Amino acid sequence: MKIVVAIKQVPDRDAPIRIAANAQWIEDRDLQWAMNEPDAYALEEGLQLKEKHGGEVIVLSAGPERVGSTIREALAKGADRAIHILADDLGARDALGVAKLLAAAIKPENPDLVLTGLQSEDLGLGQTGVILAELLGLPHATLILRVEKTDAALKVKRELEEGWFQSIEMPLPAVLTMQSGGNKLRYATLMGIKRAKTKELRAVNAAELGVESAPTATLQQISAPKKQKSTLILGGSAKEAATALVEKLKTEARVL
Amino acid sequence: MSGILVVEEARRDGSARIFQETLAAGRKLASLTGLTLEAAGVGDQNKNIFLEISGAPPSVGHAIRHPLLAAYTADGYTLAFEQLIRKLAPDYVVFPHSYQVRDFVPRLAARFGQVLIGDVTAIEDGPLFERQLFQGRMNATVHHEGSGPCFLSIQNGAFKSETASGGTMQIAEFVPEIEPAQIRTKPGEPFRESAQTVDLGSAQRIVSVGRGIKDAANMPLIEALAVALGAELAASRPICDNGWLPMERQVGSSGQTVAPKLYLAVGISGAIQHLVGMKGSQCIVAINKDADAPIFEVADYGIVGDLFEVVPALTEALKAAK
Numbered sequence: 001m002k003i004v005v006a007i008k009q010v011p012d013r014d015a016p017i018r019i020a021a022n023a024q025w026i027e028d029r030d031l032q033w034a035m036n037e038p039d040a041y042a043l044e045e046g047l048q049l050k051e052k053h054g055g056e057v058i059v060l061s062a063g064p065e066r067v068g069s070t071i072r073e074a075l076a077k078g079a080d081r082a083i084h085i086l087a088d089d090l091g092a093r094d095a096l097g098v099a100k101l102l103a104a105a106i107k108p109e110n111p112d113l114v115l116t117g118l119q120s121e122d123l124g125l126g127q128t129g130v131i132l133a134e135l136l137g138l139p140h141a142t143l144i145l146r147v148e149k150t151d152a153a154l155k156v157k158r159e160l161e162e163g164w165f166q167s168i169e170m171p172l173p174a175v176l177t178m179q180s181g182g183n184k185l186r187y188a189t190l191m192g193i194k195r196a197k198t199k200e201l202r203a204v205n206a207a208e209l210g211v212e213s214a215p216t217a218t219l220q221q222i223s224a225p226k227k228q229k230s231t232l233i234l235g236g237s238a239k240e241a242a243t244a245l246v247e248k249l250k251t252e253a254r255v256l
Numbered sequence: 257m258s259g260i261l262v263v264e265e266a267r268r269d270g271s272a273r274i275f276q277e278t279l280a281a282g283r284k285l286a287s288l289t290g291l292t293l294e295a296a297g298v299g300d301q302n303k304n305i306f307l308e309i310s311g312a313p314p315s316v317g318h319a320i321r322h323p324l325l326a327a328y329t330a331d332g333y334t335l336a337f338e339q340l341i342r343k344l345a346p347d348y349v350v351f352p353h354s355y356q357v358r359d360f361v362p363r364l365a366a367r368f369g370q371v372l373i374g375d376v377t378a379i380e381d382g383p384l385f386e387r388q389l390f391q392g393r394m395n396a397t398v399h400h401e402g403s404g405p406c407f408l409s410i411q412n413g414a415f416k417s418e419t420a421s422g423g424t425m426q427i428a429e430f431v432p433e434i435e436p437a438q439i440r441t442k443p444g445e446p447f448r449e450s451a452q453t454v455d456l457g458s459a460q461r462i463v464s465v466g467r468g469i470k471d472a473a474n475m476p477l478i479e480a481l482a483v484a485l486g487a488e489l490a491a492s493r494p495i496c497d498n499g500w501l502p503m504e505r506q507v508g509s510s511g512q513t514v515a516p517k518l519y520l521a522v523g524i525s526g527a528i529q530h531l532v533g534m535k536g537s538q539c540i541v542a543i544n545k546d547a548d549a550p551i552f553e554v555a556d557y558g559i560v561g562d563l564f565e566v567v568p569a570l571t572e573a574l575k576a577a578k
Contacts, residue, residue, distance in 0.1 A: 122390055130358075142358060161510065162509075164448055225392065225393070246570070249539070255538065
């Protein structure tokens, strides 16, 4: 099976984020970056399918130079080769604009399966995979926890709300967006990191893909969330704070 | 039609709450734009798909009926709504932000050269649509550009449904053209993994743990706290993904919804997927090292600090208070 896994580099979950001076994005210099976690699950599923059925895993990512580090991590984990769409202006595109770039890079590869995470941890749009399916003219399924390959088809386990699931049968080629938790993520081995250096990493300039499109949704401003409740923060040492909390829960909130 | 089309989704539990909230968002948008409201939904041949309506009803309810829509598929729903929207040409189409909407509406919107402005929490003058970024750590306002229908989905619980009882709505039947071959996926019946043995919904007190616990080996710290508090143990998704607690103890949009007297969140940042499952709790306490974590937006009491120091201290303080 030829599998394309679309991955995104996002700010590391533990990195402190600050609003930029123009209030239109965050201050992204000196940030720590990481692979979007749902995409890491998509990569894991792709690697496991390849191990079972043979074939090739190609990782695809769009973004500036720095995205190269996340792509190399995917190669070190076992992807066979990579395509990096070099673009410094992803923020000026909406989900459809980004999906058009990815689709233009995927099309000539003619993959059997396209995998990506169900959403990104930064924008949280949760649309890229579904739009990709539309642009590629392929069937799709979202929130997938397990993938079984039958002859020329797939049987997938999809998560529904409130603890319900469903299995779906679908033909190949197809696009799936992966939910986290279906597999255990692997780490890159030292050998994997070494081998990654020799693997093909092809860079394509976004402009060469010829899919400019004006965004229909534009981000105007970002701000810190408004508090829904006034929180009483209990300070002091751990012991002092804990004692004060027990007192509050007893006498004020009356929940003990 | 120039106006706002509010979409009802048939819910597994038959509840109309989410439709009422979507309608409330539609009314807010109507008050800002001066546009009128209509409704749409997929139903079977006989049932009235529009459950009871609170507040002023939309003028028309478009009942989409087709045998191939009996079970939800992304292909079927995309085709049906594409045809209805081309016929009605609304300015806005407002959906609930459900798993089903996330599954097909991005595809539907793309057919109109649009994106879904998803998980909207507020609508302001402009109109500007507010939504969250970075797992709830930032808010963003988004503007829709150009012509063509604007697709929106509304976060669960973000808009209050009207309490006044509503009137009746004129029903217009819409039968889309769909061929069996156009539906490429074959969906199975929904199922649950195993009988739920833990009913967090009836627990009076819950201690819930998140990524901050770092390692399975640290779980006994939380268990001791739950015992000292007489509380049920719960977790955010990553803990259950890692297998450190069973899936049935997960709180949030993909797990259980709880509203105990006391909800103590330890090392949980408070992504929206978690908050929707617990923000109705009577008293919320958060322990987190990050003072900016979104969990503090809904907490009554907070301790900003290292959980590995605070949790043992709290367990001791609870024992001493007995």
